Amino acid sequence: MRIKFLGGTRQVGKSGVLVRGERTSLLLDYGVMLSREEPGFPIHVQPKQVDATILTHAHLDHSGALPMLYINGGVPLITTNLTFELTELLIEDFIGLSGFYLPYEYIDMLNMRRYLKKVSFNEHIEFKDSVIEFYEGGHLPGAGSVLIRLDGKTILYTGDVNARKTALLRGAKIDFGEVDIVITESTYALQEHPNREKVEKSFVEYAREIVEGGGTLLVPAFAVGRAQEIAIVLYKANFKYNVYMDGMALDANEILLRHGEYVRDLNSLAKALNWVKKVGGWKDRKRIVNEPCVIISPAGMLVGGAAAFYNQRISKDPKNGISFVSYQVKGTPGRQLLEEKVALINGRPRKVSADIKHFHFSSHSGRSELFDMIKRLKGNPVIFTMHGEEENCVQFAKDLKEKFGLEAVAPKIGGEYEL
Ligand SMILES: [Zn+2]
Known part of the structure; x- marks a missing residue:
């Protein structure tokens, strides 16, 4: 062989x-x-x-x-x-x-x-x-x-x-x-990975801090898997502010709900996905970047997707936050933002003012x-x-x-x- x-x-x-x-x-x-x-x-x-x-x-x-x-x-x-x-x-x-x-x-x-x-x-x-x-x-x-x-x-x-x-x-x-x-x-x-429950807890605390400080928290997340996991984590923690989900994650939701045998607990997935607010289009996007809330959106490494738009709009304001919840591959905009605090804004590299954090949800x-x-x-x-x-x-x-x-x-x- x-x-x-x-x-x-x-x-x-x-x-x-x-x-x-x-x-x-x-x-x-x-x-x-x-x-x-x-x-x-x-x-x-x-x-x-x-x-x-x-x-x-x-x-x-x-x-x-x-x-x-x-x-x-x-x-x-x-x-x-x-x-x-x-x-x-x-x-x-x-x-x-x-x-x-x-x-x-x-x-x-x-x-x-x-x-x-x-x-x-x-x-x-x-x-x-x-x-x-x-x-x-x-x-x-x-x-x-x-x-x-x-x-x-x-x-x-x-x-x-x-x-x-x-x-x-x-x-x-x-x-x-x-x-x-x-x-x-x-x-x-x-x-070694840190304890998952601790990661979840510190993520929820961070989200609360940003939103209570009047900021918008962008969570760039893979459309499949991580976006839904973050929704469950916030839902289970009784997060009391608006959580939006955008882009292809919404299509993935529909598919996952049809294949419940592959997830750990279909009931909590269904409840969490029902609880998050769905972003319907550009009108919604332009509105929520000025709202204290959490936005879960692909792409997870900021390579395209609505997350790239949100990043441009919210990264200039220090009261906002961007929390990465997955591995950032070398060479991606996500990795660059995480390591150098630099984002491409209108095609030009700019230092960002928003707070950047990485949570080790592997x-x-x-x-x-x-x-x-x-x-x-x-x-x-x-x-x-x-x-x-x-x-x-x-x-x-x-x-x-x-x-x-x-x-x-x-x-x-x-x-x-x-x-
Ligand atoms: Zn993989």
Whole structure:
């Protein structure tokens, strides 16, 4: 069996792994790199080199390049039905934002639907020589880790995982038993996460402070997952001021409410989403930037979306706040704002006066959780670390060698391994 890393190596973005067995080739995720205006793509694969694609979750860094395989025909696409619906939502928006740079069109994305092979958690699909099992990933609604049995070997591809439960999701499965090959994410391989409840509490306190000081708090949040989680956190804390939600998060709400089996508590999700006020359009947007309130809006890293508008309007006033509630990838406007307090306003970089804070709501396992998952594995798996900044992937592999005596590698892009 050969495993080739097409992207997402020593970086976060454009994940793609090609697993080639004797008779069956599987493509695991095929995403894009989003940090610049022009998206980056993983190494190209011909559709004829692939028998099926397996998609762990909807985030564009895992899904955004998939339509390239569906331009003339396609191959089975194995994923959960929720992931598929969310993927269509995110790619459609991506085409609207970056269509000029994309080697595919809307119609190619629609074509993927014909090839969907749905799988649920704790279920398996037999495909050619392989058996493919999906397990709860805890990272995003519908997100799964994948166990693949092929040519006598068992491969665990974690996708993005979060072992700890959140206000929105149950934690990931962490017991995989006997495995020969592990391809694991490494986003927070070198960092421990703070206690989640404390993070939630300090976020709510901060929101209260800003609003009681007469300010507007912008919470740039991913449309899927984090936006809804923040709504639940504020709702459960009996937050008594107006909370608005905007943009694609509202479309994601509709989809999530139809797939209640993927969230931890559908009832509290439904109540919180009913409680937040929906932004109807530009008239609302222009009004609420002058209102003491909380605005939850994509994009989570300020790459487009209504959040980019809100940022321009509220960042000049010191009584306002911007609270980041997710990881900010290098090179994004969000990272720049967080590190340098600089935002592009009317096309020009400007120092902002609003208060900027980061709250560590992660949807990834931290160091202890990643090690715990590896420790529980039986056998002597070979481990590949990916989906993390270079230092994280390299050091994580080193640590795994030292701690557990396992063969562990941080592959480079294009790296190919015979196993
Ligand atoms: Zn993700």
